[in-house]
Amino acid sequence: MSGIAYQVTGLCFAYRDTPVLRELDLTVATGEMVALLGPNGSGKSTLLGLLSGVLDSSRGRLRGSIRLHGEELASVPPQRRARQVALVPQSIPTPFAFTVREWVSLGRTPYLSPFRGEREADRIAVERAMAAAEVIPLADRLIGEISGGERQRAALAMALAQEPSLLLLDEATAHLDLHHQMTLLALVRRLNREQGLTVLAAVHDVNLAALWFDRLLLLHNGRLTADGTPDQVLTAENLRNVFQSEARILRHPTEELPLVALERPIDETRAVE
Numbered sequence: 001m002s003g004i005a006y007q008v009t010g011l012c013f014a015y016r017d018t019p020v021l022r023e024l025d026l027t028v029a030t031g032e033m034v035a036l037l038g039p040n041g042s043g044k045s046t047l048l049g050l051l052s053g054v055l056d057s058s059r060g061r062l063r064g065s066i067r068l069h070g071e072e073l074a075s076v077p078p079q080r081r082a083r084q085v086a087l088v089p090q091s092i093p094t095p096f097a098f099t100v101r102e103w104v105s106l107g108r109t110p111y112l113s114p115f116r117g118e119r120e121a122d123r124i125a126v127e128r129a130m131a132a133a134e135v136i137p138l139a140d141r142l143i144g145e146i147s148g149g150e151r152q153r154a155a156l157a158m159a160l161a162q163e164p165s166l167l168l169l170d171e172a173t174a175h176l177d178l179h180h181q182m183t184l185l186a187l188v189r190r191l192n193r194e195q196g197l198t199v200l201a202a203v204h205d206v207n208l209a210a211l212w213f214d215r216l217l218l219l220h221n222g223r224l225t226a227d228g229t230p231d232q233v234l235t236a237e238n239l240r241n242v243f244q245s246e247a248r249i250l251r252h253p254t255e256e257l258p259l260v261a262l263e264r265p266i267d268e269t270r271a272v273e
Helices: 044-052 078-084 100-111 120-132 148-161 178-195 206-212 236-243 266-272
Strands: 004-015 018-029 033-037 061-068 085-088 166-170 198-202 215-220 223-228 247-251 258-262
Touching: 004 044, 018 044, 018 198, 018 223, 033 044, 033 178, 033 206, 044 061, 044 085, 044 166, 044 198, 078 085, 078 100, 085 148, 100 120, 100 148, 120 148, 148 166, 148 178, 166 178, 178 198, 178 206, 206 258, 215 236, 223 236, 236 247
Parallel strands: 033 198, 033 215, 085 166, 166 198
Antiparallel strands: 004 018, 004 061, 215 223, 247 258
């Protein structure tokens, strides 16, 4: 499918009297791979929640428009939306009595009918998703018995079992070790390149974002303050203004990309000396 995956216009959202997103305009083309950067509280999780449909006007004050493939998101039936969009949140309630395979199988819920049980296509989709997320060795273990990082990989497998055309990731690498961070992002990039999967991911590590994503969005105080390539977004000025951090922008030794090297605060340096 070509064209525009998301068209966001004038988006504002507030929890009670606390504004989180302010007059946000954003377009994500089908097949793009986009990283969402910003400090804690900048609105990244809220934006992903709104784009997935998990958050709506019942959870806060919402104004503006979100269009999914040209259709107002609020008018898309939940089952059809769940076949198009999958969200991997920062944390997800886990039924500890479920095995990993049973939990991943919940990703097939949008395809199930009350008059028809699990089909062979559902079982194949679950096995394929578990293999991609490297959780097949965990398949028969209880969710409560695996680590937080392993649960995060199982959550990704559940999302992939939905066979979505859009994948939203909210700090999906936060609990993963270095190997599994790289493995997860390599998998997502491969699905993007080979299957045209549209990806929008909140990423904590700016260097990981630069390494794996073609386009970076920088949120600050609920507003989009920078949008472009890693070189355009990861500037010393942007990092100073948004993260209140001093950094030197170097060049990656093997890629044509910026590499952010943080500097210790002056006061801390003096304290060490």
